Amino acid sequence: MASMRHLHLNASKRQPLLKDEATSDEADATLPVKRVFTDPQGSKLNEDASIYFVGTATTIIEWQGIRILTDPNFLHTGDHVHLGPGVTAQRKTNPAVDLHELPPLDCILLSHYHEDHFDRLVEKSLNRAFDIITTPHAKECLSGETKDDPFQSIHGLDFFESIMLHIDRKEPSHAGGYGKVPVIKVTGMPGKHVPPGPLAKANDLLKAVPPTNGWLLEFGFSFKAPTGGDPESIDTGYRIYISGDTLFVDELKEIPKRLRNEKVDLMLVHLGGTTIPGPSMPLVMVTMDAKQGIQLMQLINPDLTIPIHYDDYDVFLSPLSEFKKEVDENGWSERVVYLDRGEQYEFKVRGA
Template identity: 75%
Template sequence: MSPMRHLHLDPSKRQPLLKDQESPNEAPKSVPVSKVFTHPKGSSNDEDASIYFIGTATTVIEWEGIRILTDPNFLHAGDHVHLGPGVTAQRKTNPAVDLHELPSLDCILLSHYHEDHFDQLVEKSLNREFNIISTPHAKDCLTTKAEPFKAVRDLDFFDSMMLHVDGGGHTNAGGYGKVRVIKVTGTPGKHVPPGPLSIANDLLHAVPPTNGWLLELGHSYKAPTGGDPESIETGYRIYISGDTLLVDELKEIPQRLGRENIDLMLVHLGGTTILGRSMPLLMVTMDAEQGLKLMQLMDPDVTIPIHFDDYDAFLSPLSDFKKKVDEGGWKERVVYLDRGEQYRFKVRGK
C-alpha cells in the first residue's frame, strides 16, 4: 500500500474543465435537475450533498459546493465506442447534459480507460491541467499522449488519497481547524473473469484494468500551521463498484471496513457482453443477479443502479435487476434514477 497522498481542492481557484474555456466562471452555475429523490425512509430536509445521474456511469457528486465528475461519457444516441480489438458498441441514449453544459468541477474520478467511460469527445475537449484520479493503466495512457494530461493521479487497489476542501468551511476549536475532507480509496475491480480468459486478456490487452472507489466524506482536524490531518471523521461513505464482475476480491472491502457501514452504493450493471475477433463472447460487468449478490455482500443503506441501458452491449436490463431486488426483499433500499434526476443526502457531523 502506498503512502497517503494529498490533493487540495479550492472552489475559488478551479481550473476550467474545457480547453476552450478561459475561466471556470464561464460554465453554467448548476445542472438541470428533472426530479429529486431523498432517502426511501423519508427526509429531514437538511440534505447537503447529492448524486446527479447523467447517463452510463457518468454522475456528478456534490457536497457543499465541491463537485466530482465520474467516468465522463457524453456521446449521443447513434454514436459508437471502441471497446477492444474488433469490438464496438453503439449508444442508445442521450446524456442528461452535454459536456459544455456542466457547471465548474473540481476533479474527475475515472474508473478505467475505456471509451464508454472516457470517450473521444471528452479526451479531445478536456483541459490538460484538470485533476483526474484513475488507475495506473489509465495514467500511463493519458500522460503519454502527444498532448498529455498533466494532472493525473493514480490509485491502485486500497491506495488512498485525501482531498482537502480549501477555501472556506473551516471551524476552529482549541487551536485546531476542522477541515472538510474526502478520502478516496481505490477498490478491486475485475472486468474479465478469472481463469483462461483473464490470462488471454493479459496478453491481448483487449479489456483494460479497472477500479472501484470508496469515498469517505467527512472532517479532519489539523494544526493551524498546516500539518497533515489526523484520521477522518467520516460523515458519509459511498462505494462505487466500477465495471467489475462479482469476484472474490470484492469480499475484502467489507472485511476492511469491519463494523463501518456503506451509506450509498452506486452499482454498475448492464451485463455488458462483448464479442470480438480476438475474444469469445464475454460478460464484463455485473448482470441483475450479480448486482443483487453485491448488495447482499456490501449491505449498503441505499443502492442506486447506474450503467444499465446506454449501449447495445448492455444485455441485462434494469427490469431484471428490479425483479431480483423485489424478490430478495431489498425494494425499500434501492433508489432508481433516470438521466437528469438527483439523489440528495446528508453528510453527518457538520
C-alpha cells in the same frame, strides 16, 4: 503500506474543465434536474450533498461546493465507441446534459480507460491540467511519454491506495466549525472487468480489456491545530462505494473486511451485463448482471443502492427490469432508489 496522497481543491480557484475555457470562475451553470429523491426511509429536510445522474456511469457528486465528475461519457444516440479489438458499441440514449453545459467541476474520477467511460470527445476537449483520479494503467495511457498531448494532473491509485481531497476554505466557519476542515478520502477498490480463468490469462497477454477500479468515497472532516490529530485521519460522515465495471469476483470480498464493519451509506452499482463482442454473439460477460448485482448488495450491505450503467449501449443484455425483479424477490426494494438520466439523489453528511 502506501503513504497518503493529498490533493487540494478550492472552488473559488478551479481549473477550467475544457481547453477553450479561459476561466472557471464564471457563474455556475444550472443542471437540468428533472426530479429529486431523498432517503426512502424519510427526509429530515437537511440534505447537504447530492448525486446527479448524467447517464451510463457518468454522475456528478457534490458536497461543500466541490463537484466530482465520474466516468465522463457525453456521446449521443447513434454514436459509437471502440471497446477493444473488433468490438464496438452504439449508444442508445442521450446524456442528461452535454459536456459544454456542465457547471464548474473540481476533479474527475475515472474507473478505467474505456471509451464508454472516457469518450473521444471528452479526451480531445479536456484541459490537460485538470485533475483526474484513475487507475495506474489509465494514468500511463493519458500522461505517458508516447502521448502527443499528455494530461498533466493524473493521479493513479491502485487497489486500497488513497488520496485525500482537501476542500480549501478561506474561512473555517464555512466548514462546520473552528478547525474543522471538510475532506473527501478516495480509495481505489478491487474490480475485474474480465472473468477469471483462461480469458483473464489471455487478456493479460493481449491487454484488450483494461484494468478497472471501484472506489470508496468517505466524506467527513479532519481537524487542524489547535485541536491536533493525525492529518491523514478523517471523521467520516458518509460513505459511497462505487463498484466500477466489475464482475462479482472473490477480490470484492476484501472490501467489507477492510471496512471493519463500518457501514456503507450508499452504493452506486454498475450493471447491464455487458457482453463481448456484442448482443449478436454474447461470448463473455464483463460487468455484473442483475443476479450479481444482488450478490454485491448482500456482500456490501449498503443502506441504499442506486443502479447505474444499465441501458445506454447496445452491449448491455441485462436490463434494469431484471434487477428490479431480483431486488423485489430478495426483499431489498426499500433500500434501492432508481434514477433516470437528469434525476438527482440528495443526502446528508453526518457531522456537517
